[in-house]
Amino acid sequence: MGRDGTERGGTERGGTERGGTERGGLPGASRREGLPDTQQGMRRRNLSRVMHAVAANGPLSRAAVAARIGLTRAAVSTLVDELIRAGLVEELGPERPCRVGRPGSALAVSAQGPAGIGAEVGVDHLAACVVDLRGAVRARATRRVDNRGRAPGPVVTDLMSLIRQVSAGAEQEGLRPAGLAIAVPGLVARDSHTVVRAPNLDWHDTDVGALLPAELPLVVDNEANFGALAELWLGAAPPADFLHVSAEVGIGAALVVEGRLLRGARGFAGELGHVPVWPDGPKCPCGGRGCLEQYAGEEAVLRAAGLAPGADRVELLATCAAAGDENVRGALREAGAALGIALTGAVNLLDPRAVVLGGALSRLAPWLLPSLRDELGRRIAGPGCAVAVSRLGPDGPLLGAAHAVVRSVLDDPVGVA
Amino acid sequence: MGRDGTERGGTERGGTERGGTERGGLPGASRREGLPDTQQGMRRRNLSRVMHAVAANGPLSRAAVAARIGLTRAAVSTLVDELIRAGLVEELGPERPCRVGRPGSALAVSAQGPAGIGAEVGVDHLAACVVDLRGAVRARATRRVDNRGRAPGPVVTDLMSLIRQVSAGAEQEGLRPAGLAIAVPGLVARDSHTVVRAPNLDWHDTDVGALLPAELPLVVDNEANFGALAELWLGAAPPADFLHVSAEVGIGAALVVEGRLLRGARGFAGELGHVPVWPDGPKCPCGGRGCLEQYAGEEAVLRAAGLAPGADRVELLATCAAAGDENVRGALREAGAALGIALTGAVNLLDPRAVVLGGALSRLAPWLLPSLRDELGRRIAGPGCAVAVSRLGPDGPLLGAAHAVVRSVLDDPVGVA
DNA sequence: ACTAATTTGTCAATCGCCATGACGAAATAG
DNA sequence: CTATTTCGTCATGGCGATTGACAAATTAGT
Numbered sequence: 060m061g062r063d064g065t066e067r068g069g070t071e072r073g074g075t076e077r078g079g080t081e082r083g084g085l086p087g088a089s090r091r092e093g094l095p096d097t098q099q100g101m102r103r104r105n106l107s108r109v110m111h112a113v114a115a116n117g118p119l120s121r122a123a124v125a126a127r128i129g130l131t132r133a134a135v136s137t138l139v140d141e142l143i144r145a146g147l148v149e150e151l152g153p154e155r156p157c158r159v160g161r162p163g164s165a166l167a168v169s170a171q172g173p174a175g176i177g178a179e180v181g182v183d184h185l186a187a188c189v190v191d192l193r194g195a196v197r198a199r200a201t202r203r204v205d206n207r208g209r210a211p212g213p214v215v216t217d218l219m220s221l222i223r224q225v226s227a228g229a230e231q232e233g234l235r236p237a238g239l240a241i242a243v244p245g246l247v248a249r250d251s252h253t254v255v256r257a258p259n260l261d262w263h264d265t266d267v268g269a270l271l272p273a274e275l276p277l278v279v280d281n282e283a284n285f286g287a288l289a290e291l292w293l294g295a296a297p298p299a300d301f302l303h304v305s306a307e308v309g310i311g312a313a314l315v316v317e318g319r320l321l322r323g324a325r326g327f328a329g330e331l332g333h334v335p336v337w338p339d340g341p342k343c344p345c346g347g348r349g350c351l352e353q354y355a356g357e358e359a360v361l362r363a364a365g366l367a368p369g370a371d372r373v374e375l376l377a378t379c380a381a382a383g384d385e386n387v388r389g390a391l392r393e394a395g396a397a398l399g400i401a402l403t404g405a406v407n408l409l410d411p412r413a414v415v416l417g418g419a420l421s422r423l424a425p426w427l428l429p430s431l432r433d434e435l436g437r438r439i440a441g442p443g444c445a446v447a448v449s450r451l452g453p454d455g456p457l458l459g460a461a462h463a464v465v466r467s468v469l470d471d472p473v474g475v476a
Numbered sequence: 477m478g479r480d481g482t483e484r485g486g487t488e489r490g491g492t493e494r495g496g497t498e499r500g501g502l503p504g505a506s507r508r509e510g511l512p513d514t515q516q517g518m519r520r521r522n523l524s525r526v527m528h529a530v531a532a533n534g535p536l537s538r539a540a541v542a543a544r545i546g547l548t549r550a551a552v553s554t555l556v557d558e559l560i561r562a563g564l565v566e567e568l569g570p571e572r573p574c575r576v577g578r579p580g581s582a583l584a585v586s587a588q589g590p591a592g593i594g595a596e597v598g599v600d601h602l603a604a605c606v607v608d609l610r611g612a613v614r615a616r617a618t619r620r621v622d623n624r625g626r627a628p629g630p631v632v633t634d635l636m637s638l639i640r641q642v643s644a645g646a647e648q649e650g651l652r653p654a655g656l657a658i659a660v661p662g663l664v665a666r667d668s669h670t671v672v673r674a675p676n677l678d679w680h681d682t683d684v685g686a687l688l689p690a691e692l693p694l695v696v697d698n699e700a701n702f703g704a705l706a707e708l709w710l711g712a713a714p715p716a717d718f719l720h721v722s723a724e725v726g727i728g729a730a731l732v733v734e735g736r737l738l739r740g741a742r743g744f745a746g747e748l749g750h751v752p753v754w755p756d757g758p759k760c761p762c763g764g765r766g767c768l769e770q771y772a773g774e775e776a777v778l779r780a781a782g783l784a785p786g787a788d789r790v791e792l793l794a795t796c797a798a799a800g801d802e803n804v805r806g807a808l809r810e811a812g813a814a815l816g817i818a819l820t821g822a823v824n825l826l827d828p829r830a831v832v833l834g835g836a837l838s839r840l841a842p843w844l845l846p847s848l849r850d851e852l853g854r855r856i857a858g859p860g861c862a863v864a865v866s867r868l869g870p871d872g873p874l875l876g877a878a879h880a881v882v883r884s885v886l887d888d889p890v891g892v893a
Numbered sequence: 894a895c896t897a898a899t900t901t902g903t904c905a906a907t908c909g910c911c912a913t914g915a916c917g918a919a920a921t922a923g
Numbered sequence: 924c925t926a927t928t929t930c931g932t933c934a935t936g937g938c939g940a941t942t943g944a945c946a947a948a949t950t951a952g953t
Contacts, residue, residue: 160929323827410740577900
């Protein structure tokens with residue numbers, strides 16, 4: 060995939076580099092006070108605005124872009140020229156004249172330019188996909204593997220072969236991989252490629268970046284985070300402030316505030332699974348008692364339902380519940396109630412505009428929602444908070460990862476001219 | 477005819493008006509996709525950077541400012557000239573030469589320029605103060621009044637007389653009030669001056685702005701929010717990510733993320749007092765059961781301690797506990813444990829770098845902390861989270877309000893002509 | 894004491910980027 | 924066929940930061 064790899068190798072893109080200035084108490088420590096504002100920065104931001112406008116609002120003429128982002132037509136012309144020369148935007152030809160006046164020439168983000176590669180390490184599958192700048196999935200591959208307790212090396216090797224497969228297919232279509240984002244079911248240290256712990260994989264302090272060939276800019280993050288970003292970018296009517304709850308084996312949450320992900324000081328935010336629900340409840344491996352996972356975690360629900368852990372546990376639960384199994388329905392009802400109690404705390408604390416259930420929860424939503432909404436509605440004063448179910452379901456994290464790369468290109472189109 | 481109307485009617489684009497219409501920014505300028513990036517904006521941001529650098533890091537020479545913010549000395553020179561002409565920065569004279577080379581001339585933010593007025597409506601007091609650009613409190617006035625159940629009109633009238641008193645004093649010293657910020661013990665709707673509800677004052681949907689002469693730019697916000705900002709700006713070794721917990725009558729929290737306050741979609745974030753601790757506990761006026769306030773709220777603690785509500789309840793608790801009253805100590809121990817459980821959820825969810833106890837909690841911290849830390853430490857896996865006590869104590873909200881005005885001047889120095 | 898070295902603040906010249914206003918081009922309306 | 928409207932581009936200008944040079948003020952070295 061290294062056709063133009065050198066071109067992008069130099070610059071660090073994708074926002075991870077920013078911020079985080081150590082606010083050490085010492086006066087001499089904080090050297091830089093934010094980055095200086097120079098004309099190049101202005102240019103970059105305006106290029107980004109053009110990209111976002113064109114990417115988000117279909118084909119657009121230069122004049123329409125200018126009106127939308129508040130610059131003059133002349134300025135937009137030069138910006139668009141630069142983007143076309145960089146292969147990020149292409150001219151589709153004259154617009155259909157529907158109003159009086161000369162028709163503009165339609166612009167769209169390139170379908171041949173850079174593309175984002177998303178990958179996912181699940182507990183029992185691996186997946187990879189390629190998404191182009193327009194947001195279309197151009198290639199995709201999945202493989203069922205039980206990764207429980209498997210060493211990181213072989214897992215990443217397998218994943219890499221999937222990645223090579225999809226990116227080879229994409230390159231044949233003229234796409235150029237611009238970055239790789241990997242979703243993992245575990246905690247990832249902030250601004251790093253290190254999986255601090257992934258209980259279901261039994262990984263600890265694993266530097267995923269060190270296991271991969273350093274061909275592309277890499278991002279590694281929690282699957283719940285990528286799932287939330289997918290909901291933000293691809294969801295039906297996305298509010299910019301919501302709490303995304305997902306469950307694979309553990310229960311994770313991701314909070315989106317003003318269109319940005321809240322990661323926490325160390326990157327560990329979103330551990331909804333270990334919020335205390337019944338403080339004197341059963342012991343939890345985390346050290347606490349009565350954590351949400353003891354009531355709504357996969358294992359707890361299976362046990363309460365009287366089912367043995369099988370191959371596809373979530374599907375098993377769903378089919379049993381759909382068939383009317385009262386044990387299963389009761390277990391899901393209880394899980395929903397526990398979720399509702401934990402979410403009450405979260406909603407009181409964060410005032411999101413909505414709570415979105417993703418991942419396995421979206422599959423089980425029909426049986427979780429009544430008791431969840433009941434607890435939430437009873438306990439929360441005031442206007443309350445909408446509870447919605449994600450359309451994306453289990454695809455969220457993978458799509459979110461690929462789109463994260465695409466967004467990083469939109470955010471800074473001119474990595475290197 | 478319709479220059480805008482035709483544009484809208486003709487096209488068939490699926491009007492995806494982005495949700496973020498109500499961006500909190502001061503100037504209207506709500507263009508379609510964020511505001512355009514023009515040279516004036518660059519100038520404004522760089523003026524702001526100079527102001528922040530000079531304000532934060534003591535007297536500084538132009539060269540030092542340039543090195544710190546990454547601009548050239550020449551550019552900083554013109555920026556500083558403009559700030560001096562505007563009366564926001566003043567030249568203190570030649571620096572003491574400690575290194576080789578020509579000594580610079582020290583710059584500091586003006587002590588005679590604009591100043592921020594902070595005011596506070598407490599349940600049993602009113603206060604106002606004036607803070608200059610250097611952060612010094614230049615005037616201050618407090619008055620003990622029992623505001624419980626008093627109508628907003630008279631309360632605001634009394635507060636206004638305090639405000640006039642301090643601002644008259646400040647004007648005699650050459651200060652010019654640049655804005656007014658009022659801290660109230662209740663929920664304030666986002667980007668408004670309306671107190672949606674303040675249970676202890678018995679205010680509902682009260683537009684404080686309408687009760688005040690519109691002399692100055694006004695900000696109204698929750699006292700917990702201002703307290704957290706005070707901690708951020710004035711605290712000992714302030715991390716940029718922390719959870720500030722304060723209690724006056726209710727229990728409020730404010731979350732600071734990357735140096736910014738998280739307000740929530742409606743501005744109601746931080747309702748820690750109504751996080752469920754024991755889901756089947758006693759009923760709470762909010763509608764829930766077993767909310768934190770039922771265990772750690774002022775009333776609950778007084779009841780558990782066997783004390784009658786008196787004049788200064790917090791002080792009463794503190795003196796009894798200090799005297800060794802076992803009933804009081806036990807009540808505070810229980811309250812601390814409940815706080816610890818609620819904070820476990822919050823910390824798991826948000827991963828702050830620290831939890832800071834402010835307001836009345838800082839006074840009672842010696843008796844709350846042991847059980848609080850115990851619960852938190854037992855339940856939270858991983859690196860845990862520091863628990864600190866605010867130095868500011870009850871002064872936090874008032875100082876935070878005044879400083880909020882000062883910060884707004886630093887953030888946009890030329891806006892205040 | 895005198896010179897060399899270093900740092901500061903400022904000035905003139907230049908470059909980058911966007912705004913302005915005018916123009917030809919391409920469509921519709923009458 | 925002409926008037927009107929809108930689009931894209933060009934030349935010009937303004938604004939803001941950079942570059943490079945210089946005088947001023949201080950320390951270091953002999």
